[in-house]
Amino acid sequence: MTATPWLDTQLQIAEHASAALADEYAGANVWLVGALAEGLAHQHSDVDLLLITQEPLPGPGSRLVRGIRVDVRAVSESTVHDWRTLLDAFTVTRDDVAMFRTVRARLGDLTLLRTARPLSTAPARAEVLVPEQRAAYQRWALADRCEAAASLAEDLLGLAQAGLYPHADLVWDQLAGVVAQAETVAAGAPLLGEKWLPSLLRRDDSEAFRPVPALPEPRWLSAAAHSPFFAAVQVRVADALLALWPTDAAPEPVDEAGLGGFGWLPQRYSDGWFLRRGDARVPLTDGRIRAWQKSAARHART
Known part of the structure; x- marks a missing residue:
């Protein structure tokens, strides 16, 4: 994507907020998700982060960093695992579309996985989805x-x-x-x-x-x-x-x-x-x- 004049600023804010969350929630992972993770931003774009913790916890919600809204959604590792499971294979058939309804209802969550970029120091930066999961998402x-x-x-x-x-x-x-x-x-x-x-x-x-x-x-x-x-x-x-x-x-x-x-x-x-x-x-x-x-x-x- 062609970088907008505001992309670097938004990414710096994402890194700053990620570091703060990593300090607040020991052992948690923080992922940048959404359009910003794909290099798309405008001057007033929000920063969307996923906070992945071992056990479910109340989300920290939103915060302002340098005048930019940072939306933080907290999810458990088991929830992320469930999302990944939906991307194990493309399994919808003409006679049984129940799985399709399930996936369509969670497509917003799966898009978060598809766009996710790790920001915290653990784990090391890597693709969140393997190629087979990216293909299933597609x-x-x-x-x-x-x-x-x-x-x-x-x-x-x-x-x-x-x-x-x-x-x-x-x-x-x-x-x-x-x-x-x-x-x-x-x-x-x-x-x-x-x-x-x-x-x-x-x-x-x-x-x-x-x-x-x-x-x-x-x-x-x-x-x-x-x-x-x-x-x-x-x-x-x-x-x-x-x-x-x-x-x-x-x-x-x-x-x-x-x-x-x-x-x-x-x-x-x-x-x-x-x-x-x-x-x-x-x-x-x-x-x-x-x-x-x-x-x-x-x-x-x-």
């Missing part, structure tokens, strides 16, 4: 964004059918942010707030930021058909998923007329691909998802 976070996109698509279909076009416009704007988040997660970024998307979307150090890509102008009267403007969403979501689950399977025939229309979006669970619209889910093979993605790309260009 898949859970992308599945979450695909689920959010599918929910918004369902709303769009209902709003368009009801003629509530101004309402649909608002949801369409929300969908643009969710799709961009899916793309940043697929590229390896943690799932942070939408305000950081321009920085997370940047491709290399030559760019300070990249604006969130706009979705095509919607034409709600055609939403019941295979709409080229929605096909752009289908392509971007499919591309994000294929970045984490690449396949060189030969394209296989797929019912484009029935599965390529407005509202259908892809998802990938541990037991394979499927398309979803509302409560309808249609399993696909690797070859069929490739054919579906190519078909959506053709429609997006029309």
Whole structure:
């Protein structure tokens, strides 16, 4: 990330607060978490710290350091262990999504692990997550964004059918942010707030930021058909998923007329691909998802 003028100041405050907490809580570890740990900050950014102790204890709450708010969340080592366990594997299946609901409810906590940087002297600075856990986080976070996109698509279909076009416009704007988040997660970024998307979307150090890509102008009267403007969403979501689950399977025939229309979006669970619209889910093979993605790309260009 390109450092902002305030990044060094915020990091110094984090180090100062970490040292003070290490003195207050002997044997505790202190981790910097959140956007600041990813090198993202503005002049008034809070500093978020995790205080990890052997036994649960009341949190020290917030404090001011040089006029900057430092939020301290205290968690036990067993709680952190439980979070890590959720990242042991990406295990959601189409027939049993209870685990997915559990992980989605804790995704904010898992994002803290994904962004965490040790600040206290013990243990030595090291990655908080091993590569396999980081990969599992990436898949859970992308599945979450695909689920959010599918929910918004369902709303769009209902709003368009009801003629509530101004309402649909608002949801369409929300969908643009969710799709961009899916793309940043697929590229390896943690799932942070939408305000950081321009920085997370940047491709290399030559760019300070990249604006969130706009979705095509919607034409709600055609939403019941295979709409080229929605096909752009289908392509971007499919591309994000294929970045984490690449396949060189030969394209296989797929019912484009029935599965390529407005509202259908892809998802990938541990037991394979499927398309979803509302409560309808249609399993696909690797070859069929490739054919579906190519078909959506053709429609997006029309």
